[in-house]
Amino acid sequence: MDRTVKKPLTRRLIQLYSALLYNAHLKGFTEGKIYTGNIKSVCVPGLNCYSCPGAIAACPLGSLQNAVSASADRPAFYIVGILLLFALLLGRVVCGFLCPFGLIQELLHKIPTKKLKKSKLTRKLSYTKYAILAVFVFLIPAYFAFRRLPLPGFCKYICPAGTLEGAVLLMLHPNNGDLRAMAGSLFVWKFAVLIAMLVACVFIFRAFCRFVCPLGALYGLMSRLALIGVKVDKGNCTDCGACVRVCGMDIASVGDHECVHCGDCIDICPTKAITFSAGKIVLRGSAIKERGHLNEKQ
Amino acid sequence: MRKKNLIFALLIIVSVGFIVLGIVNGGALDVLAKAVRICSECIGIG
Structure with missing residues (x-):
């Protein structure tokens, strides 16, 4: 029997360490509360919900939508500057190395089943994320910004990372019965999106990254200029x-x-x-x- | 290649400038204010 232990990839270790670093507020998991320190004014480069009990910093995509929602009052310089800097230095290296949701997707894809191979169709579908970026991250929040109704479209209707890291982890805690009581049809929808994405990732390599993720789309726009x-x-x-x-x-x-x-x-x-x-x-x-x-x- | 490096350097300056402007105009505090409260939209209740 072959007892050799396969050495983990350096990339896998970096993915794991970054996921742990993004969510280093371990007390949050035991108390069912989120971190409220000042470091949360800084964004991490990858998709990581700031309502995850462990999150020590802000989600760049959530922050961008909220900045667009508030753009009628205040130009979104801060988050645009941060995203531009991440895109220029790292580009989609963030997706490959520094995104906890990317790590989850890759681990799910290791479940031994038949896999859907990439094709011309998947190549065409990969452009869906640019439409999602335009509509849910910019147009919907901008439209409601002028009606003074903050509406982060992607967070609210799609983001499976928010549902998994924020909703599920918070609602599972016994102290958060009030949150569970507030969950209605919107939560059911978001939970269905999460399950669909997780199942899709078992059969399709990085299904969320390839077809849905607006943050990857945003970084992809600058990929020609990225340093690393x-x-x-x-x-x-x-x-x-x-x-x-x-x-x-x-x-x-x-x-x-x-x-x-x-x-x-x-x-x-x-x-x-x-x-x-x-x-x-x-x-x-x-x-x-x-x-x-x-x-x-x- | 030189043109690409020049564009890269200019964009780095722009991005740092935007971050500084954002800190001055209160954008960083907006991020903090949102991040330290449970995001009802993110968790599907708002």
Whole structure:
């Protein structure tokens, strides 16, 4: 019997540590209360509900919707600046390494079942998240902002991370009977969305990231400029397509707006043309540097 | 490549500038005010 223990991926450990760091207020889980310290004026880069009992910082997507909701009174400089900075430095590396909900999805996908492979249809469906970003994160909150009714559309009607990390974890606590009593048809809807997403993730790799997540969409818009991520050395690339085939996301090329920079393609590349880099500093991979500088493929 | 670096540097400056402006105009306090209360929308009761 093979008793060798598989070493966890560095990426998996980073995902786990970041999830723990985002939710380091462990007392919140035992008391059924959320953290109320001043650090909560800072946003984490990944999707993590600020109503999770463990959350020590704010959710960038929730904060963005609330800033749009308040935009009639106050321009949303703060959250736009934070999101822009995250997008420029990390881009969708956030999705691959620093998102607790991404980690949950990847773990669910490890359940051994038949998997739905990516196709032209899933590639088309991956654009749904941009529509969700426009409608639920910007248009709905902006429309109601001018009626003085704050309405964070994505949080309220869709966000499964909020339902899982916020609602379920808070409502399960015996001290929060009042919250359970307030749960009505909206909660039933959100819980159904959560279950549908979790089940989908068992069969479809990162279903929420690929088709729904507006935060990933937002970071994806800046993916060409992001400092850190996988880069392709055009000089060494033979366009064999092995990287695109091995990727679980709906990428057209490595490093595009759908790429979460997990780095699974690095070891697959027959010419070692792919590296994980921060600017010119190669963090992983072995590009043959004599043949030129590293360039992004796109 | 130089053009890309220039755009990157400009956007970094813009983002830091926005964060500073946001702290000055009270945007950071708005984030804090929302984050320290249970978000009724997030948990599906509001």
